[in-house]
Amino acid sequence: MWIQQSQLKTSYDAIVIGGGLSGLMTATALQNEGRKVLVLDRNPQATASCRHLGLDALPYSATSGPALEFLQRFCEPINFWTVEAGPVTYEAGFKPFVGFGEQSPRFVGELDYYLSPQTLFFKVGELDRCLSAMTTQFKGDHLAGYQVTQIHTLSGHVTGLTLGHGKIIRTGSLVFCDHANWLPTVLAADALSKKTLKSLTKTELWTSILLETTLKKKISERPEMHLLMGGKDLGDIFWGFFSPDEVHQTCQWMGLIPAEDTADSEMVATTLKKIQKQIKRAYPEFYEFVEKEHISVNYASHGSLEIALTDQQTLVGLQNLWMIPQPSPQQKNLLGLLQQTLLVLQSLGCSLNSPHFYPKVPADFVQPSP
Secondary structure, three states, X not given: OEOXXXXXXXXXXXXXXXXXHXXXXXXXXXXXXXXXXXXXXXXXXXXXXXXHHOOOEEEOOOOHHHHHHHHOOOOOOOOEEEEOOOOEEEOOOEEEOOOOOOOOOOOHHHHHHHOXXXXXXXXOOHHHHHHHHHHHHOOOEXXXXXXXXXXXXXXXXXXXXEEOOOXXXXXXXXXXXXXXXXXXXXXXOOOOOHHHHHHHHOOEEEEEEEEEEEEOOOOOOOXXXXXXXXXXXXXXXXXXXXXXXXXXXXXXXXXXXXXXXXXXXXXXXXXXXXXXHHHHHHOOOHHHOEEXXXXXXXXXXXXXXXXXXXXXXXXXXXXXXXXXOEOOOOOOHHHXXXXXXXXXXXXXXXXXXXXXXXXXXXXXXXXXXX
């Protein structure tokens, strides 16, 4: 339930920082356990989006099916399809992608997630719809446009936090579902060890430029993940997919730039133009049939994070600060987020097999290796 700052309580059993998919899943599970929960969403608009997770796709693996079932504990069945074929690239025609050879882009580790020989694809906007439904169903307190200025700690425990307007809120549990690199700015200098602090900031992060398009007609029969290349720069590599819809076919395309260049509007605009150019190169008629287009710039949506966590998924040094950061510290993107969310919910003692949820959590959704 969306609230105003004046409606905030002075204490909560749990506070969840981040109103995205992991934040709402966590808040819902805690609420179903009877706990008083506050969700702090830094987005000033009361809207839901999963675009920071990259393309709406899951690589096929031993855990992707169970991960999808886990997600569906929290919302209606999701519209998806499976493609049992690896990615294709375009060079005077489409052909299977066989690798980059010796000249791999800097972000090749981010690309690996999308290069599976089998992939689960979601209808464009389906994850946003799922998140929107969870936002509506959540009955705890939900505050948009928050600004945390300080997280209070005492003897290795979080005791509360201060918001931008000066209000102090107490809590016994804090779940962090946001970018880990700003945590040191709101924690006291002696709250964490130097090693833990370093793990929060020593990362290589990438910002995604995401282009979502609805077409007036179906222009592609290729169901596979596309990798579009051809520029002189090794960073001129973009990827995306088409839905199988016969009418109003949708597609998603994505490119990455270094996170530190996110505020460089010229670089963002240039990257977007390169994406559009590569799409038109593969599908010359593409822009004749565009019905609508949505562009988003998603700061630090991808990257590697070797964060110091305990076996209980709390930050080393703070026993009641659970972490589901973006990007995920274990697997990548949506798959990593779902796996990390489950680990945190298990640590928090949430029973996901209660009547509040859809069918039972799959037994084969095993804990990922550290």
